[in-house]
Every structure is written in C-alpha cells, then in structure tokens.
Amino acid sequence: MAVDEKLKIELGKQGVMVTTIQELYNWGRRSSIWPMQFGLACCAIEMIATTMARYDLARFGSEVFRPSPRQADLMIISGTVTKKMAPQVVRLYNQMAEPRYVIAMGACAISGGPFKQGYNVLKGIDRYIPVDVHIPGCPPRPEALIQAFMTLQKKIDEQHLTGEGRPRHLDEQAPGEFQVPEFGEHDLDPPSNPGTWTVPKIIQ
Amino acid sequence: MKSVEEIKAAIETAVPGAAVTVIPNPAPNAQHSLLIGAQHGVAVAEFLRDNEELALDYLSNVTGVDYLDKEIPEKVKVTRQVSKTVDGVEQTVDEMVEETRKRVEPGYLEAVYHLFSVAKKHGPVIIRMRTANRTDQVELPSLTPVWRGAEFQEREIFDLFGIVFTGHPDLRRILMWDEFKDHPMRRDYVEPDDFEYEPTAHDEVLKRAQEHKAKVAAGEAVQ
Amino acid sequence: MASSPYFSLAVLFVVALGFGLAPLGLAWLWQKVFSPAKPNEIKNAIYECGLQSRGDAWVQFRSAYYLYAIIFLIFDVEAIFLLPFAVAFTGLGAAACVSMLVFVLLLIEGLAWAWAKGVLTWA
Amino acid sequence: MSSFGIKNEKLAGWNRPPVFESDGEGELLEVAMGPHHPSTHGVFRMDVVLDGERVIKLKPVFGYLHRNHEQLGQTQSYLANMPYTDRLDYFCSLTNNWAYALAVEKLVGQEVPERAEYLRVILAELTRVQNHASTIGFLLQEMGASGTPLMYAFREREKILDLFESLTGSRMMCNYMRFGGCRVDASPAWIEATRKVVAGLPAFVDEFERFLMTNEILMARCQGIGVLRPDLAVNSGISGPMLRASGVNYDIRKVDHYGIYDRFKFRVPLGDHGDIYDRYMVRMLEMRESISILNQALKDLPAGPVMDPKAKIRNFRPKAGESYGRIEAPKGELGFYLISDGSPNPYRYRVRPPSFINLTVLEDMCLGSNVADVVLIFGSVDIVLGEVDR
Numbered sequence: 001m002a003v004d005e006k007l008k009i010e011l012g013k014q015g016v017m018v019t020t021i022q023e024l025y026n027w028g029r030r031s032s033i034w035p036m037q038f039g040l041a042c043c044a045i046e047m048i049a050t051t052m053a054r055y056d057l058a059r060f061g062s063e064v065f066r067p068s069p070r071q072a073d074l075m076i077i078s079g080t081v082t083k084k085m086a087p088q089v090v091r092l093y094n095q096m097a098e099p100r101y102v103i104a105m106g107a108c109a110i111s112g113g114p115f116k117q118g119y120n121v122l123k124g125i126d127r128y129i130p131v132d133v134h135i136p137g138c139p140p141r142p143e144a145l146i147q148a149f150m151t152l153q154k155k156i157d158e159q160h161l162t163g164e165g166r167p168r169h170l171d172e173q174a175p176g177e178f179q180v181p182e183f184g185e186h187d188l189d190p191p192s193n194p195g196t197w198t199v200p201k202i203i204q
Numbered sequence: 205m206k207s208v209e210e211i212k213a214a215i216e217t218a219v220p221g222a223a224v225t226v227i228p229n230p231a232p233n234a235q236h237s238l239l240i241g242a243q244h245g246v247a248v249a250e251f252l253r254d255n256e257e258l259a260l261d262y263l264s265n266v267t268g269v270d271y272l273d274k275e276i277p278e279k280v281k282v283t284r285q286v287s288k289t290v291d292g293v294e295q296t297v298d299e300m301v302e303e304t305r306k307r308v309e310p311g312y313l314e315a316v317y318h319l320f321s322v323a324k325k326h327g328p329v330i331i332r333m334r335t336a337n338r339t340d341q342v343e344l345p346s347l348t349p350v351w352r353g354a355e356f357q358e359r360e361i362f363d364l365f366g367i368v369f370t371g372h373p374d375l376r377r378i379l380m381w382d383e384f385k386d387h388p389m390r391r392d393y394v395e396p397d398d399f400e401y402e403p404t405a406h407d408e409v410l411k412r413a414q415e416h417k418a419k420v421a422a423g424e425a426v427q
Numbered sequence: 428m429a430s431s432p433y434f435s436l437a438v439l440f441v442v443a444l445g446f447g448l449a450p451l452g453l454a455w456l457w458q459k460v461f462s463p464a465k466p467n468e469i470k471n472a473i474y475e476c477g478l479q480s481r482g483d484a485w486v487q488f489r490s491a492y493y494l495y496a497i498i499f500l501i502f503d504v505e506a507i508f509l510l511p512f513a514v515a516f517t518g519l520g521a522a523a524c525v526s527m528l529v530f531v532l533l534l535i536e537g538l539a540w541a542w543a544k545g546v547l548t549w550a
Numbered sequence: 551m552s553s554f555g556i557k558n559e560k561l562a563g564w565n566r567p568p569v570f571e572s573d574g575e576g577e578l579l580e581v582a583m584g585p586h587h588p589s590t591h592g593v594f595r596m597d598v599v600l601d602g603e604r605v606i607k608l609k610p611v612f613g614y615l616h617r618n619h620e621q622l623g624q625t626q627s628y629l630a631n632m633p634y635t636d637r638l639d640y641f642c643s644l645t646n647n648w649a650y651a652l653a654v655e656k657l658v659g660q661e662v663p664e665r666a667e668y669l670r671v672i673l674a675e676l677t678r679v680q681n682h683a684s685t686i687g688f689l690l691q692e693m694g695a696s697g698t699p700l701m702y703a704f705r706e707r708e709k710i711l712d713l714f715e716s717l718t719g720s721r722m723m724c725n726y727m728r729f730g731g732c733r734v735d736a737s738p739a740w741i742e743a744t745r746k747v748v749a750g751l752p753a754f755v756d757e758f759e760r761f762l763m764t765n766e767i768l769m770a771r772c773q774g775i776g777v778l779r780p781d782l783a784v785n786s787g788i789s790g791p792m793l794r795a796s797g798v799n800y801d802i803r804k805v806d807h808y809g810i811y812d813r814f815k816f817r818v819p820l821g822d823h824g825d826i827y828d829r830y831m832v833r834m835l836e837m838r839e840s841i842s843i844l845n846q847a848l849k850d851l852p853a854g855p856v857m858d859p860k861a862k863i864r865n866f867r868p869k870a871g872e873s874y875g876r877i878e879a880p881k882g883e884l885g886f887y888l889i890s891d892g893s894p895n896p897y898r899y900r901v902r903p904p905s906f907i908n909l910t911v912l913e914d915m916c917l918g919s920n921v922a923d924v925v926l927i928f929g930s931v932d933i934v935l936g937e938v939d940r
Contacts (some may be wrong), residue, residue: 037588038586039592040592040593040615040935041592041615041617041637041640041935041936042637042640042722042723042936044592045640045641045722046721046722048700048704049704049707049708049711052700052701052704052705052708053701053704053705054704054705054708067587067588068474069474070474079592079615080615080617082613082614082615082616082617083381084380084381084613084614084616085585085593085614085615088476088477088478088584088585088586088614089477091469091472091477091478091479092474092477092586094467094469094470095469095470095472095474098462098465099462114622114633114634114637115617115618115619115622116402117409117618117622117625118617118618118621118622119388119393119395119618119621120379120380120388120613120616120617120618121617121618123398123399138723139722139723141721161461162461169462169465170461170462170463171463172463176465176466176467176470177465177467177468177469177470180469183381183382183383183384184383185383185384185385186384186385186395186396187396187398191396191398192399199399229871229872229873230869230870230871231656231657231658231659231868231869231871231872231873231890232656232658232659232871233656233657233659233873235656235872235873235874237872261784261785262784262787262800263787264787264789264876264883264885264902265874265885265887265900265902267887267898267900269889269897269898316887318874318885318887318902322784322798322800325800325805327806328874330874351785351786351787352782352785352786352787352910352911353785353786353787353788353907353910354787355786355910356612356906356907356909356910357906357907377613378612378613379612379613379616379939380613380616381613388618388621389620389621408625475581475582475584476582476583476584476585476586476587476595477584477585477586478582478584478585478595481580481582482579482580482581484579484581486576486577486578486579487576487577488576488577488602489576489601489602490576491602492602
C-alpha cells in the first residue's frame with residue numbers, strides 16, 4: 001500500500017506532510033546511527049580523522065562514539081582482525097543491542113588485506129559475523145567512510161517492516177546469536193561460522 | 205670506542221674462561237659481533253655494563269634468529285670390499301673409494317643483543333648467544349637481570365622462536381594466545397590449511413592454494 | 428469542579444505526563460508486536476572489554492569509601508536545607524532560627540569530628 | 551588462564567617493581583582494561599588488580615594486533631617491505647620508511663644525494679610535529695577534555711597530511727623512500743606549500759600552549775604522577791621523549807649523526823622530574839625544535855637528483871651480511887636489523903619497536919596510583935599498537 005507519489009507531492013505543496021510508519025521508522029533509525037568506539041589499527045586513525053572537524057561525521061548524525069556495545073548501533077571494524085582478537089570482536093557483536101549493523105572498513109577487515117599470509121591474521125571478519133557494508137582501501141579515505149555511511153543509510157531506508165525485506169531484528173528466524181570461536185592449537189576452533197560464511201565461488 | 209678485538213681481549217681478561225669469538229660482518233658497515241658462550245653470558249653482560257671504559261648501559265635490541273639443520277655433502281675416502289677379478293681369480297679386495305656422504309650439521313637458535321652506551325654515547329656492540337640445537341637443548345641465560353629492557357623482547361623470542369631463557373622473571377607467551385602450540389616464526393612452521401584465494405598467486409601461496417584445492421577435491425577439508 | 432484554581436495545573440500535569448509516557452508506550456507496544464525478543468546467553472553476559480569476565484564485582488570495598496559517602500551526606504543534605512533557610516531567614520521567629528541552627532550545627536559538628544579523625548585526607 | 555602467574559618470584563634486584571602491598575582492609579578487584587577499551591589507543595589490554603581505586607598490580611597483555619610483520623618481511627623482497635613499514639607506526643609512516651631505508655643503505659653501503667637527504671629531514675620533522683600534536687590531543691582527550699584539543703591537533707595534522715598526499719600520493723601510507731633516495735622529486739609548488747604550512751605552525755604551537763600549559767586541571771592531573779627515574783629508564787631501554795623527560799640527554803639525531811642533522815642547529819629539550827607533565831612539555835618543545843629545523847632545511851634545500859642514479863632497484867640482491875640502522879622516530883629509537891644471505895628476501899627482518907619497549911616500565915609507573923591516572927600514564931607513554939605487536 002505504498003503512498004502514490006503524485007498525491008504526496010501535491011499535499012506537500014499544500015503544507016500537509018504524508019508519510020507511512022515504515023518511512024518514519026526507517027528515517028528515525030537511519031538518521032542517528034551511533035557507532036561503537038572500536039578502533040583496531042590504521043583504519044581507526046582514518047575513522048578518527050573522519051569524525052574531526054574537516055570531514056565531520058556529525059553531519060550524518062553519527063558523531064557520538066559510544067564505548068560500550070550496549071548503546072551502539074553500528075560496529076565499524078576498522079583494522080586487522082587477528083585470530084587472537086576475533087573471539088572478542090564476535091562477543092562484542094553479540095553484546096550489541098539488536099538493530100545492529102557492521103561496516104568492514106579497510107582491506108584487512110574484508111579479507112585480511114596486506115597481512116593475509118600472516119599466521120595470526122583472520123582472513124576477513126565476514127567469517128564469523130554478517131557484514132553490511134564493505135569499504136575497500138588501505139586505509140580507505142575519510143570520504144570513503146562517509147560514503148559507506150550513506151550506503152548503510154540507503155540500505156536501512158529500503159527495509160520493510162513486515163514481509164520479505166524485513167531487517168534481521170524484526171525477523172524471528174534470523175539468528176540472534178553468533179558462535180564465539182575458541183582458541184585452538186594453531187587456529188581458531190571453528191575456522192569460520194557455518195551459518196554466516198560460505199566459500200565464495202570464483203567465476204573465472 | 206674500542207674495536208671488537210679489543211673488547212674481546214677485555215672480556216677474556218675480565219671473565220676468565222668465557223668463550224668469545226669474533227663473527228665478522230662482510231657488509232660495508234662493519235658491525236662485527238661477538239659470539240659468547242652460553243655459560244658465561246650473564247657474567248660477560250654484567251662486565252660490559254659495569255666497565256667504565258665501555259659503559260654499555262643501554263640494551264637497544266634483542267633478536268631471535270633461526271638457523272635450520274644443514275646437510276653438508278662431504279667427500280669421504282672409504283675402504284670398501286669390492287669383488288674384482290684379479291688375474292682371472294674372483295676375490296674381494298678392499299679398495300679406496302671416494303663417495304659423498306651427507307653430514308647433517310645441527311641447526312641452532314640464536315639471540316643477538318645490540319648494546320649502546322648512553323653515558324659515553326658510543327655505537328653498537330653486538331653480542332650473540334647460540335643454543336646447542338633446535339629441538340631439546342634450547343636454553344640460554346636471560347639477560348633481563350642485567351638490562352631490564354630485554355624483558356619483553358626475550359619473552360617475544362621465547363614465544364615466536366622457542367628459546368627458553370633461564371632466569372627470566374616472567375617467561376610466558378607474549379604475542380600468541382596461551383593455548384597456541386609450537387613456535388610460529390621458526391623456518392619449518394607449517395600454517396594450518398585454510399581457504400586460500402589469491403588473485404595473482406605466486407610461489408608458496410600458489411602451492412598452498414593448489415594443495416588446499418586438492419584437499420577439498422579429496423573431500424578432507426570442508427571448504 | 429472546573430472552577431477550582433488548581434484545575435488548570437492538573438490539566439497541565441496530565442498533559443506533561445502523557446507527553447512523556449505516550450512515546451514510551453508506543454515503543455513498548457511496537458516492540459511487543461513487531462520485533463521479537465531474541466535474548467541469548469552471550470548477549471546477556473557481562474561486558475568486560477570483550478573478554479569473558481572473571482571473578483566477581485561484588486567485592487567488599489575499603490571502609491574509607493563508606494565514610495566518604497556519609498560525609499557527602501553532610502554537604503548534600505545540609506546544602507538543600509540551607510537554601511530555603513537562607514531565603515526565609517528574615518521572616519522567621521527566634522524559635523525557628525534556633526531549631527534550624529541546631530540542625531545545621533549538629534551536622535557541622537559531625538564534619539569537625541571527621542576532619543579531626545583525618546578521614547578527609549585521602550590515603 | 552589467569553595471567554598473574556609469575557612463576558619465578560625471585561625478582562632480580564632493584565630493577566623489578568616492589569609488589570605494592572595493600573593494607574588488607576578491602577578485597578582486591580581483578581579487572582581487565584581489556585582489548586576493547588576507550589583509553590587504550592587500540593587493542594591493548596592491561597590486567598589490573600585494584601584495591602578500591604589504587605592499582606596493586608598491572609600486567610600488560612599484548613598480541614591482539616600481532617600481524618606477523620616480521621614473518622611477512624622475510625617472505626618478500628626488500629622493496630616489497632617498504633609499504634609494510636608504513637603500517638608499523640601508522641602515525642609516522644615517513645620515519646618508518648627512513649629507518650628501513652637507512653638500515654638497507656647501511657647493508658649495501660648506498661649513498662644518498664643531497665636533495666634526498668634534505669627532503670628526508672623535512673618529511674621526518676613534519677611527521678614529528680603531527681605525531682606530537684596528536685599525542686598531546688589524545689592525552690587531553692583521556693584527561694576529560696573530550697574532543698576540543700584533539701580537534702586543534704587534527705586540524706594541523708590535516709594540513710600536514712595534505713602535504714604528504716600531494717607529494718607521495720597517500721595521506722598516511724606514504725611509501726616514499728627508496729634505498730638510495732626518494733621515489734619522486736618535490737615540485738617547487740610543493741616546496742611553496744610546505745613553506746606556507748610551516749609558517750603557520752608556530753602560531754598553532756603558541757595557541758596550543760596558551761590553552762594548555764598553565765591549565766590548572768592539567769597541572770593537577772599530570773604533575774608528580776607516573777614518575778620514571780632516569781637510571782631505571784636507561785636500564786629498561788626506554789627511548790624518545792619519555793627518556794628525555796626523565797633528564798637523560800640521549801637523542802639519536804645527536805648521537806648517531808645520521809642523515810644531515812649535523813648541519814642544523816637544534817636543541818634537545820630535557821625534563822627533570824620524569825612525570826607526565828614533563829613528557830607533555832618535552833613534546834611541546836620538540837615541536838618547536840622541529841619547526842626550527844624545518845625552517846633551516848627549507849631555506850637551503852639544494853637542487854639536484856632525488857635518487858642516486860647508480861642505485862639498483864630491479865633485482866636487488868644485497869651480498870651476505872647484517873646491518874642495524876636506527877633513527878630518532880617521534881616515539882623513540884626505531885631500528886631495523888637485517889640479516890641478508892644474498893637472496894632477494896632478507897633472511898631475518900627485525901623491527902626494534904620503541905612503543906613496545908617503552909611499555910616495560912608501565913607497571914613501575916602505575917603502581918600505587920589511581921585507575922584514572924593509569925589511563926593518563928599510558929597515554930603519556932604514547933604507543934601505537936601496529937608497532938607494539940608488529
């Protein structure tokens with residue numbers, strides 16, 4: 001039952017605002033995404049530079065960086081996730097309040113980046129937790145991080161309240177808990193979460 | 205600043221019985237080093253620190269180096285029974301035969317210490333200590349009681365190379381997690397098999413990727 | 428009933444209360460209808476910098492902290508009573524002044540004792 | 551897996567911290583200021599035992615950003631390691647490049663042309679200014695001035711990063727220096743832009759100092775806290791502003807005479823108490839010295855080639871040998887120890903990390919102080935996790 005646009009614009013001219021609950025709900029959630037203060041490595045410095053005066057993340061309602069996962073909606077994984085740090089990252093993601101999103105910032109968070117061949121480096125955080133926006137770059141420029149925020153906001157905008165396009169937190173079947181890996185002898189115990197990570201098919 | 209030979213002589217007079225040999229450094233910067241016997245390590249270190257002339261009170265860098273076992277082919281004269289027909293009669297006679305035999309020279313782990321002097325402001329004096337072999341005798345005396353700067357670096361060498369420093373106040377793993385087995389920076393450490401996608405793979409990475417693909421095809425690995 | 432002088436005040440109070448509670452009620456209703464609760468053991472675990480928290484936080488603190496709380500009481504409660512006392516000071520009779528002074532001086536005496544005992548000098 | 555198990559209680563002599571005995575009134579609280587903590591500059595963990603507010607024992611735990619820099623260094627060629635050195639101390643990529651280039655040049659006896667030496671000094675001092683400004687900004691951030699001093703510091707840092715970006719192509723990961731010079735020449739327009747930025751730096755340092763130096767909260771929170779004795783500092787291998795704040799006159803630019811620092815007149819600021827306020831002041835004064843070096847270097851920057859024409863880039867195979875090159879990085883003595891066996895890859899590639907070794911005395915400084923001071927002491931040590939865990 002989408003609102004037909006022409007009527008909406010006409011009413012808008014008369015000064016009457018028409019909206020649906022879904023638009024209001026999405027507009028409310030996307031306009032103030034509070035990221036979690038979670039800097040791992042070099043990308044964290046670019047993230048801090050983005051929040052500073054010149055690039056100013058506050059224009060997107062995200063300048064409040066909450067240290068505790070309980071009050072954060074977004075986890076920006078900015079830097080290399082090592083195997084020693086991976087259980088903590090997954091536990092923090094589990095402890096965040098439910099409508100939560102993940103931005104994998106930088107090549108290291110996406111696929112291990114330049115340190116991929118290291119014995120202590122996890123080859124990408126999407127092995128354990130679902131990632132919403134990937135930003136390539138090493139480190140990605142502050143503008144790229146702002147573009148990631150805009151992508152995430154567009155993504156939240158397109159979510160429906162019920163039915164097929166529901167976000168994870170409105171969907172009963174969607175898993176709420178992601179298994180925290182254990183420390184094995186040479187590698188993490190489940191090397192990747194079966195539920196969230198499938199081997200990418202390489203199309204030659 | 206005294207030359208390496210003078211320091212060697214000074215050490216030998218100050219610490220009798222210390223096995224000190226000069227390891228020349230062919231690079232143009234001529235930073236030659238002194239190989240110190242492991243038994244007198246702490247005594248030599250204390251001498252280097254407390255001697256007024258040297259006053260090496262600042263330990264800058266401790267490095268672990270791993271040298272693998274080396275097979276050295278050798279020409280060996282061996283007398284061997286060779287059956288030869290001497291003027292028609294079949295008999296065995298021993299005869300000098302030259303053959304190459306592989307002599308395995310045991311590898312060793314090495315700790316290299318770079319010492320400087322803050323008081324006298326003079327340059328690096330490099331001392332090295334070597335373990336007997338790479339498997340069971342891997343103890344070296346810890347120099348943390350002499351220079352506290354070595355504390356974390358020796359723990360890192362213990363963690364990544366496996367040299368056990370006796371006398372270290374707090375020898376634990378520092379970089380890897382505690383449940384980690386064996387020492388990852390050694391030359392013969394094999395990483396666990398993992399999904400490998402490298403768009404422009406070359407040499408070891410390519411080899412590892414193909415091994416992984418073979419394993420997946422054979423159904424052992426799950427990815 | 429509508430004419431009692433305080434009626435408008437009551438209406439304002441109700442509106443203010445409603446203005447506050449309505450969004451909370453809507454959010455609670457929304458949460459009940461739309462978003463299913465998914466509590467799980469890791470999410471409810473204690474947050475300690477990403478680690479599993481060891482030990483217990485209910486430790487028995489040093490006694491200096493309890494004294495610290497009591498002394499705060501002196502400054503806090505007394506300051507609240509001093510304000511109206513200072514304002515109404517001129518219009519008060521002698522008896523009211525004496526009773527107020529008893530209260531104030533009693534607390535000051537408590538503070539003097541604590542000061543003498545050296546509780547205020549932090550270890 | 552409690553990490554307090556010191557197996558060998560026989561601690562060696564005076565240079566181990568006296569374990570601070572609590573007077574046993576209240577129970578001890580064991581808590582981890584763990585990998586994810588707003589005050590630990592990244593993923594650093596301190597297991598702290600508290601008696602109320604006072605710190606009884608503090609054990610740093612490393613390894614959460616151990617990205618195997620040295621192992622990767624040994625599987626790649628010498629030139630391929632240069633971009634990895636940017637990611638060591640990701641605040642000062644140009645001084646990392648210089649230290650690595652210096653070590654390799656010592657290994658093969660490579661000469662560096664004049665203009666390249668001047669450019670190296672200019673870029674290193676610019677890096678030092680933006681690193682010290684950021685460090686003081688973060689220190690104030692941890693003291694509670696959330697954001698404002700950091701905004702001032704990052705405003706200057708952005709100007710300097712623009713210079714780096716226009717010269718080397720990347721803001722933070724410059725990968726600019728090669729063995730025997732620099733990758734690309736600085737255009738006159740860039741030199742002009744640098745002069746303009748350097749001309750604006752003294753005003754920034756004055757403004758920063760006017761706000762902070764006589765601020766009574768800063769003086770109350772920093773003076774007399776986290777004191778480090780000079781003899782313990784030297785024995786623990788501390789280097790950089792932390793060592794000089796304890797009064798030890800040891801600046802590798804003056805000691806090793808590397809590069810062309812002898813041609814510039816600059817002083818080495820020293821502190822005399824060794825507390826947080828002295829470290830803050832030493833960094834402020836070092837910024838002023840860097841500005842004076844920059845002015846001198848920009849004044850007589852010669853023309854000429856930026857790369858030594860005889861330098862071998864393709865198929866670079868140094869002969870067998872070893873070399874240890876070190877420079878005065880903003881955080882301390884950054885050294886590279888290379889052992890080569892004639893192959894294109896270094897046989898052993900070791901980084902001497904100043905931040906990692908400066909943390910040796912973290913427990914000595916924090917014992918007996920409050921938890922809030924631990925955050926400040928840790929901030930005044932100025933570490934970067936990429937260099938601590940390598």
